[in-house]
Amino acid sequence: MGKDRDKRQQAKRAVRALRAQEQRRQRALWTSILAALLLVIAGMIGYGIYLTQRPPAEAAPPPGATADGVGIPVGSGPVTIDVYADFLCPICRQFEENAGETLDKLVAENKATVVYHPVAFLDRYSTTQYSTRSAAASGCAAEAGKFREYAAALFERQPPEGGPGLSNDELIAIGTELGFGDTFSKCVSSGKYRSWTARVTDEATRRGVVGTPTVFVNGQPVSADPQAITAAVNAAQ
Amino acid sequence: MGTAARVGLALVWLYAGASKVGDLAAAGRAVHAYQVMPYELSQVVGAALPFVEITLGLLLLVGVATRLAAGVSAALLVIFIAGIASAWIRGLAIDCGCFGSGGELAAGETPSYAVDIARDVGFLLLAGFLLLWPRTRWSVDSVVNGGEESDG
Numbered sequence: 001m002g003k004d005r006d007k008r009q010q011a012k013r014a015v016r017a018l019r020a021q022e023q024r025r026q027r028a029l030w031t032s033i034l035a036a037l038l039l040v041i042a043g044m045i046g047y048g049i050y051l052t053q054r055p056p057a058e059a060a061p062p063p064g065a066t067a068d069g070v071g072i073p074v075g076s077g078p079v080t081i082d083v084y085a086d087f088l089c090p091i092c093r094q095f096e097e098n099a100g101e102t103l104d105k106l107v108a109e110n111k112a113t114v115v116y117h118p119v120a121f122l123d124r125y126s127t128t129q130y131s132t133r134s135a136a137a138s139g140c141a142a143e144a145g146k147f148r149e150y151a152a153a154l155f156e157r158q159p160p161e162g163g164p165g166l167s168n169d170e171l172i173a174i175g176t177e178l179g180f181g182d183t184f185s186k187c188v189s190s191g192k193y194r195s196w197t198a199r200v201t202d203e204a205t206r207r208g209v210v211g212t213p214t215v216f217v218n219g220q221p222v223s224a225d226p227q228a229i230t231a232a233v234n235a236a237q
Numbered sequence: 238m239g240t241a242a243r244v245g246l247a248l249v250w251l252y253a254g255a256s257k258v259g260d261l262a263a264a265g266r267a268v269h270a271y272q273v274m275p276y277e278l279s280q281v282v283g284a285a286l287p288f289v290e291i292t293l294g295l296l297l298l299v300g301v302a303t304r305l306a307a308g309v310s311a312a313l314l315v316i317f318i319a320g321i322a323s324a325w326i327r328g329l330a331i332d333c334g335c336f337g338s339g340g341e342l343a344a345g346e347t348p349s350y351a352v353d354i355a356r357d358v359g360f361l362l363l364a365g366f367l368l369l370w371p372r373t374r375w376s377v378d379s380v381v382n383g384g385e386e387s388d389g
Contacts, residue, residue: 001248028302028378031302032304036302038292039296040291043289044286045283046284046285050280091343124263152255210331211270
Protein backbone atom coordinates (compact mmCIF):
# COMPACT_ATOMS: atom_id res chain seq x y z
CA MET A 1 0.00 0.00 0.00
CA GLY A 2 2.61 2.55 1.17
CA LYS A 3 4.83 1.72 -1.74
CA ASP A 4 1.98 2.40 -4.17
CA ARG A 5 1.31 5.82 -2.70
CA ASP A 6 5.01 6.62 -2.96
CA LYS A 7 5.02 5.72 -6.59
CA ARG A 8 1.93 7.77 -7.31
CA GLN A 9 3.48 10.79 -5.64
CA GLN A 10 6.68 10.31 -7.54
CA ALA A 11 4.78 10.21 -10.81
CA LYS A 12 2.85 13.32 -9.86
CA ARG A 13 6.06 15.13 -9.07
CA ALA A 14 7.57 14.08 -12.39
CA VAL A 15 4.51 15.33 -14.24
CA ARG A 16 4.65 18.60 -12.38
CA ALA A 17 8.36 18.99 -13.18
CA LEU A 18 7.70 18.24 -16.82
CA ARG A 19 4.91 20.75 -16.94
CA ALA A 20 7.08 23.39 -15.29
CA GLN A 21 9.85 22.69 -17.74
CA GLU A 22 7.42 22.96 -20.62
CA GLN A 23 6.17 26.25 -19.23
CA ARG A 24 9.71 27.59 -18.99
CA ARG A 25 10.42 26.52 -22.53
CA GLN A 26 7.27 28.26 -23.75
CA ARG A 27 8.20 31.39 -21.87
CA ALA A 28 11.73 31.36 -23.25
CA LEU A 29 10.39 30.89 -26.76
CA TRP A 30 7.99 33.80 -26.46
CA THR A 31 10.64 35.99 -24.88
CA SER A 32 12.94 35.24 -27.81
CA ILE A 33 10.21 35.95 -30.35
CA LEU A 34 9.37 39.25 -28.67
CA ALA A 35 13.04 40.21 -28.44
CA ALA A 36 13.55 39.41 -32.13
CA LEU A 37 10.50 41.49 -32.97
CA LEU A 38 11.87 44.31 -30.84
CA LEU A 39 15.15 44.25 -32.79
CA VAL A 40 13.30 44.43 -36.11
CA ILE A 41 11.12 47.28 -34.89
CA ALA A 42 14.18 49.14 -33.59
CA GLY A 43 15.75 48.89 -37.04
CA MET A 44 12.59 50.15 -38.70
CA ILE A 45 12.38 53.06 -36.29
CA GLY A 46 15.96 53.96 -37.21
CA TYR A 47 15.19 54.01 -40.90
CA GLY A 48 11.97 55.93 -40.22
CA ILE A 49 13.90 58.61 -38.34
CA TYR A 50 16.46 58.74 -41.13
CA LEU A 51 13.73 59.26 -43.71
CA THR A 52 12.42 62.28 -41.83
CA GLN A 53 15.95 63.72 -41.73
CA ARG A 54 16.67 63.17 -45.40
CA PRO A 55 16.99 66.23 -47.57
CA PRO A 56 14.25 66.83 -50.11
CA ALA A 57 15.71 65.71 -53.45
CA GLU A 58 14.67 68.99 -55.03
CA ALA A 59 16.28 71.26 -52.40
CA ALA A 60 16.87 74.41 -54.45
CA PRO A 61 20.51 75.01 -55.42
CA PRO A 62 21.99 78.51 -55.45
CA PRO A 63 21.76 80.34 -58.79
CA GLY A 64 24.63 79.43 -61.09
CA ALA A 65 24.84 75.83 -59.89
CA THR A 66 25.45 73.04 -62.38
CA ALA A 67 22.47 71.57 -64.22
CA ASP A 68 22.29 68.64 -61.80
CA GLY A 69 22.15 71.18 -58.97
CA VAL A 70 24.88 69.67 -56.83
CA GLY A 71 27.97 71.62 -57.87
CA ILE A 72 29.17 75.20 -58.24
CA PRO A 73 31.07 75.59 -61.52
CA VAL A 74 33.98 78.00 -61.77
CA GLY A 75 35.31 78.89 -65.23
CA SER A 76 34.26 77.60 -68.60
CA GLY A 77 37.11 75.39 -69.82
CA PRO A 78 36.38 72.19 -71.75
CA VAL A 79 37.70 69.72 -69.16
CA THR A 80 35.59 69.22 -66.04
CA ILE A 81 37.33 68.88 -62.69
CA ASP A 82 35.00 67.85 -59.85
CA VAL A 83 36.28 68.69 -56.38
CA TYR A 84 34.54 67.29 -53.28
CA ALA A 85 35.66 68.98 -50.09
CA ASP A 86 34.48 69.66 -46.56
CA PHE A 87 35.43 73.04 -45.08
CA LEU A 88 36.27 71.35 -41.76
CA CYS A 89 38.56 68.69 -43.23
CA PRO A 90 42.25 69.43 -42.56
CA ILE A 91 43.42 67.49 -45.62
CA CYS A 92 41.03 69.57 -47.73
CA ARG A 93 42.72 72.68 -46.42
CA GLN A 94 46.09 71.18 -47.37
CA PHE A 95 44.65 70.39 -50.78
CA GLU A 96 43.53 74.01 -51.12
CA GLU A 97 47.03 75.18 -50.17
CA ASN A 98 48.77 72.77 -52.54
CA ALA A 99 46.41 72.66 -55.48
CA GLY A 100 44.24 75.78 -55.20
CA GLU A 101 46.54 77.87 -57.38
CA THR A 102 46.85 75.12 -59.97
CA LEU A 103 43.07 74.85 -60.22
CA ASP A 104 42.70 78.64 -60.50
CA LYS A 105 45.36 78.67 -63.21
CA LEU A 106 43.61 75.93 -65.20
CA VAL A 107 40.44 78.02 -64.99
CA ALA A 108 42.22 81.25 -65.93
CA GLU A 109 43.85 79.57 -68.95
CA ASN A 110 40.38 78.36 -69.90
CA LYS A 111 41.57 74.76 -69.88
CA ALA A 112 39.13 73.49 -67.31
CA THR A 113 35.92 74.14 -65.45
CA VAL A 114 36.24 73.35 -61.76
CA VAL A 115 33.00 72.14 -60.22
CA TYR A 116 33.09 72.50 -56.45
CA HIS A 117 30.91 70.23 -54.33
CA PRO A 118 30.84 71.52 -50.75
CA VAL A 119 29.95 68.38 -48.79
CA ALA A 120 29.19 68.06 -45.08
CA PHE A 121 30.79 64.77 -44.05
CA LEU A 122 32.20 65.93 -40.73
CA ASP A 123 29.25 67.33 -38.81
CA ARG A 124 30.14 65.03 -35.93
CA TYR A 125 33.55 66.64 -35.63
CA SER A 126 32.23 69.96 -34.44
CA THR A 127 29.76 70.82 -31.73
CA THR A 128 27.68 73.04 -34.04
CA GLN A 129 27.46 71.13 -37.34
CA TYR A 130 30.12 73.41 -38.74
CA SER A 131 30.46 71.32 -41.92
CA THR A 132 26.83 71.91 -42.80
CA ARG A 133 26.82 75.56 -41.74
CA SER A 134 29.97 76.45 -43.66
CA ALA A 135 28.90 74.57 -46.79
CA ALA A 136 25.48 76.26 -46.64
CA ALA A 137 27.24 79.62 -46.27
CA SER A 138 29.30 78.83 -49.38
CA GLY A 139 25.98 78.37 -51.18
CA CYS A 140 25.09 81.92 -50.10
CA ALA A 141 28.46 83.06 -51.47
CA ALA A 142 27.61 81.37 -54.77
CA GLU A 143 24.39 83.37 -54.75
CA ALA A 144 26.50 86.48 -54.29
CA GLY A 145 28.65 85.37 -57.23
CA LYS A 146 31.91 84.77 -55.35
CA PHE A 147 31.94 81.13 -54.35
CA ARG A 148 35.61 80.55 -55.08
CA GLU A 149 36.86 83.54 -53.10
CA TYR A 150 34.66 82.65 -50.15
CA ALA A 151 35.70 78.99 -50.18
CA ALA A 152 39.38 79.98 -50.19
CA ALA A 153 38.74 82.31 -47.23
CA LEU A 154 36.95 79.52 -45.33
CA PHE A 155 39.93 77.21 -45.75
CA GLU A 156 42.30 79.96 -44.72
CA ARG A 157 40.40 80.38 -41.46
CA GLN A 158 39.57 76.74 -40.94
CA PRO A 159 38.72 76.06 -37.29
CA PRO A 160 40.11 72.95 -35.57
CA GLU A 161 38.04 69.77 -35.50
CA GLY A 162 36.18 69.00 -32.30
CA GLY A 163 35.31 72.58 -31.37
CA PRO A 164 32.41 74.86 -32.19
CA GLY A 165 33.94 76.08 -35.46
CA LEU A 166 33.27 79.59 -36.71
CA SER A 167 29.99 81.13 -35.59
CA ASN A 168 27.41 82.29 -38.11
CA ASP A 169 28.46 85.85 -37.33
CA GLU A 170 32.04 84.99 -38.20
CA LEU A 171 30.89 83.30 -41.41
CA ILE A 172 28.99 86.49 -42.26
CA ALA A 173 31.98 88.68 -41.40
CA ILE A 174 34.14 86.79 -43.91
CA GLY A 175 31.49 87.55 -46.54
CA THR A 176 31.35 91.19 -45.56
CA GLU A 177 35.10 91.44 -46.17
CA LEU A 178 34.44 90.17 -49.68
CA GLY A 179 31.82 92.87 -50.15
CA PHE A 180 28.67 90.79 -49.62
CA GLY A 181 25.66 92.63 -48.33
CA ASP A 182 22.52 92.04 -46.33
CA THR A 183 21.17 89.31 -48.58
CA PHE A 184 24.22 87.22 -47.77
CA SER A 185 23.93 87.81 -44.03
CA LYS A 186 20.29 86.80 -44.02
CA CYS A 187 21.06 83.79 -46.18
CA VAL A 188 23.69 82.56 -43.71
CA SER A 189 21.70 83.18 -40.54
CA SER A 190 18.56 81.56 -41.93
CA GLY A 191 20.53 78.54 -43.16
CA LYS A 192 18.96 78.93 -46.57
CA TYR A 193 21.19 76.32 -48.23
CA ARG A 194 21.35 73.73 -45.46
CA SER A 195 19.07 71.29 -47.22
CA TRP A 196 20.92 71.93 -50.46
CA THR A 197 24.14 71.00 -48.62
CA ALA A 198 22.52 67.78 -47.46
CA ARG A 199 21.53 67.08 -51.05
CA VAL A 200 25.07 67.72 -52.33
CA THR A 201 26.42 65.40 -49.62
CA ASP A 202 23.88 62.70 -50.42
CA GLU A 203 24.61 62.83 -54.15
CA ALA A 204 28.35 62.68 -53.48
CA THR A 205 27.97 59.45 -51.51
CA ARG A 206 25.71 58.02 -54.19
CA ARG A 207 28.54 58.65 -56.62
CA GLY A 208 30.87 56.70 -54.34
CA VAL A 209 32.62 59.68 -52.77
CA VAL A 210 33.12 58.58 -49.16
CA GLY A 211 36.08 60.73 -48.21
CA THR A 212 37.42 64.22 -48.83
CA PRO A 213 39.06 65.65 -50.75
CA THR A 214 38.05 63.64 -53.80
CA VAL A 215 38.82 64.77 -57.32
CA PHE A 216 37.51 63.63 -60.68
CA VAL A 217 38.79 64.81 -64.05
CA ASN A 218 36.18 64.30 -66.74
CA GLY A 219 34.52 61.73 -64.48
CA GLN A 220 37.67 59.72 -63.77
CA PRO A 221 38.98 59.62 -60.19
CA VAL A 222 42.34 61.37 -59.90
CA SER A 223 44.67 61.60 -56.94
CA ALA A 224 44.15 64.90 -55.10
CA ASP A 225 47.46 66.56 -55.92
CA PRO A 226 48.28 69.33 -58.42
CA GLN A 227 50.63 67.29 -60.66
CA ALA A 228 48.16 64.46 -61.09
CA ILE A 229 45.34 66.89 -61.85
CA THR A 230 47.38 68.88 -64.37
CA ALA A 231 48.50 65.69 -66.07
CA ALA A 232 44.95 64.39 -66.26
CA VAL A 233 43.69 67.69 -67.68
CA ASN A 234 46.45 67.76 -70.31
CA ALA A 235 45.72 64.15 -71.21
CA ALA A 236 42.02 64.94 -71.56
CA GLN A 237 42.55 67.75 -74.02
CA MET B 238 32.28 35.08 -15.97
CA GLY B 239 28.96 34.79 -17.79
CA THR B 240 27.68 37.98 -16.24
CA ALA B 241 30.88 39.80 -17.16
CA ALA B 242 30.59 38.57 -20.76
CA ARG B 243 26.95 39.64 -20.93
CA VAL B 244 27.51 43.10 -19.49
CA GLY B 245 30.72 43.56 -21.46
CA LEU B 246 29.05 42.75 -24.77
CA ALA B 247 26.10 44.95 -23.77
CA LEU B 248 28.39 47.92 -23.23
CA VAL B 249 30.12 47.31 -26.56
CA TRP B 250 26.78 47.42 -28.39
CA LEU B 251 25.51 50.42 -26.49
CA TYR B 252 28.69 52.34 -27.23
CA ALA B 253 28.75 51.27 -30.88
CA GLY B 254 25.12 52.29 -31.35
CA ALA B 255 25.39 55.55 -29.44
CA SER B 256 28.43 56.65 -31.44
CA LYS B 257 26.47 56.36 -34.68
CA VAL B 258 22.95 57.33 -33.75
CA GLY B 259 23.61 61.08 -33.79
CA ASP B 260 24.33 61.20 -37.52
CA LEU B 261 22.42 58.52 -39.42
CA ALA B 262 23.45 59.93 -42.81
CA ALA B 263 27.08 59.51 -41.79
CA ALA B 264 26.35 55.94 -40.68
CA GLY B 265 24.95 55.25 -44.14
CA ARG B 266 28.08 56.74 -45.70
CA ALA B 267 30.25 54.53 -43.49
CA VAL B 268 28.35 51.48 -44.78
CA HIS B 269 28.57 52.71 -48.36
CA ALA B 270 32.34 53.10 -48.02
CA TYR B 271 32.56 49.28 -48.05
CA GLN B 272 31.17 49.36 -51.61
CA VAL B 273 29.22 46.14 -51.16
CA MET B 274 25.66 47.31 -51.76
CA PRO B 275 23.72 49.96 -53.67
CA TYR B 276 23.46 53.33 -51.94
CA GLU B 277 19.76 52.90 -51.12
CA LEU B 278 20.53 49.72 -49.18
CA SER B 279 23.58 51.27 -47.50
CA GLN B 280 21.30 54.01 -46.22
CA VAL B 281 18.80 51.50 -44.81
CA VAL B 282 21.53 49.49 -43.08
CA GLY B 283 23.27 52.62 -41.85
CA ALA B 284 20.10 54.02 -40.33
CA ALA B 285 18.79 50.76 -38.86
CA LEU B 286 22.03 49.39 -37.43
CA PRO B 287 22.62 51.89 -34.60
CA PHE B 288 19.12 51.26 -33.26
CA VAL B 289 19.51 47.49 -33.52
CA GLU B 290 22.85 47.77 -31.70
CA ILE B 291 21.37 49.82 -28.89
CA THR B 292 18.44 47.41 -28.53
CA LEU B 293 20.83 44.45 -28.43
CA GLY B 294 22.84 46.26 -25.79
CA LEU B 295 19.77 46.86 -23.65
CA LEU B 296 18.58 43.24 -23.99
CA LEU B 297 21.99 41.97 -22.91
CA LEU B 298 22.35 44.53 -20.15
CA VAL B 299 19.15 43.50 -18.40
CA GLY B 300 19.55 39.88 -19.49
CA VAL B 301 16.36 39.29 -21.44
CA ALA B 302 16.41 36.63 -24.18
CA THR B 303 20.16 36.37 -23.69
CA ARG B 304 20.60 33.41 -26.01
CA LEU B 305 18.79 35.13 -28.88
CA ALA B 306 20.68 38.39 -28.27
CA ALA B 307 23.96 36.46 -28.20
CA GLY B 308 23.03 34.69 -31.43
CA VAL B 309 22.16 37.92 -33.20
CA SER B 310 25.34 39.50 -31.84
CA ALA B 311 27.43 36.63 -33.16
CA ALA B 312 25.74 36.83 -36.57
CA LEU B 313 26.32 40.60 -36.80
CA LEU B 314 29.94 40.26 -35.72
CA VAL B 315 30.58 37.58 -38.33
CA ILE B 316 29.13 39.93 -40.96
CA PHE B 317 31.29 42.81 -39.69
CA ILE B 318 34.43 40.67 -39.75
CA ALA B 319 33.62 39.50 -43.27
CA GLY B 320 33.03 43.11 -44.34
CA ILE B 321 36.31 44.34 -42.92
CA ALA B 322 38.19 41.39 -44.39
CA SER B 323 36.68 42.03 -47.80
CA ALA B 324 37.61 45.72 -47.63
CA TRP B 325 41.12 44.64 -46.73
CA ILE B 326 41.34 42.11 -49.57
CA ARG B 327 39.99 44.60 -52.10
CA GLY B 328 42.60 47.11 -50.99
CA LEU B 329 40.13 49.77 -49.88
CA ALA B 330 41.51 52.39 -47.52
CA ILE B 331 38.56 53.03 -45.24
CA ASP B 332 37.79 53.47 -41.58
CA CYS B 333 35.74 50.49 -40.43
CA GLY B 334 33.10 52.85 -39.03
CA CYS B 335 32.65 50.43 -36.15
CA PHE B 336 32.31 53.16 -33.53
CA GLY B 337 31.22 56.22 -35.43
CA SER B 338 33.39 57.98 -38.03
CA GLY B 339 33.90 55.73 -41.08
CA GLY B 340 34.51 56.51 -44.71
CA GLU B 341 37.64 56.83 -46.76
CA LEU B 342 40.89 57.49 -44.97
CA ALA B 343 42.92 60.56 -45.79
CA ALA B 344 46.07 60.13 -47.82
CA GLY B 345 48.85 58.92 -45.56
CA GLU B 346 46.54 57.24 -43.06
CA THR B 347 46.81 53.47 -42.91
CA PRO B 348 43.80 51.28 -42.25
CA SER B 349 43.76 49.26 -39.04
CA TYR B 350 41.95 46.22 -40.39
CA ALA B 351 43.94 43.67 -38.37
CA VAL B 352 43.19 45.45 -35.10
CA ASP B 353 39.52 45.87 -36.05
CA ILE B 354 39.16 42.20 -36.89
CA ALA B 355 41.01 41.06 -33.76
CA ARG B 356 38.73 43.22 -31.66
CA ASP B 357 35.61 41.88 -33.34
CA VAL B 358 36.84 38.30 -32.88
CA GLY B 359 37.18 39.06 -29.18
CA PHE B 360 33.58 40.29 -29.09
CA LEU B 361 32.56 37.21 -31.06
CA LEU B 362 34.09 35.01 -28.34
CA LEU B 363 31.96 36.79 -25.75
CA ALA B 364 28.86 36.27 -27.88
CA GLY B 365 29.77 32.60 -28.42
CA PHE B 366 30.19 32.05 -24.71
CA LEU B 367 26.75 33.52 -24.03
CA LEU B 368 25.25 31.51 -26.86
CA LEU B 369 26.46 28.30 -25.19
CA TRP B 370 25.84 29.38 -21.59
CA PRO B 371 23.15 32.07 -21.67
CA ARG B 372 22.30 31.67 -17.99
CA THR B 373 24.06 34.37 -16.03
CA ARG B 374 23.59 35.96 -12.65
CA TRP B 375 21.68 39.20 -12.18
CA SER B 376 19.70 38.76 -15.37
CA VAL B 377 15.97 39.04 -15.88
CA ASP B 378 16.08 35.60 -17.52
CA SER B 379 17.35 33.98 -14.33
CA VAL B 380 14.80 35.79 -12.15
CA VAL B 381 11.92 34.77 -14.39
CA ASN B 382 13.05 31.16 -14.54
CA GLY B 383 13.91 30.86 -10.88
CA GLY B 384 17.50 29.82 -11.30
CA GLU B 385 16.64 26.64 -13.20
CA GLU B 386 18.17 25.49 -16.45
CA SER B 387 16.45 27.04 -19.43
CA ASP B 388 17.04 27.22 -23.12
CA GLY B 389 16.12 30.85 -23.51
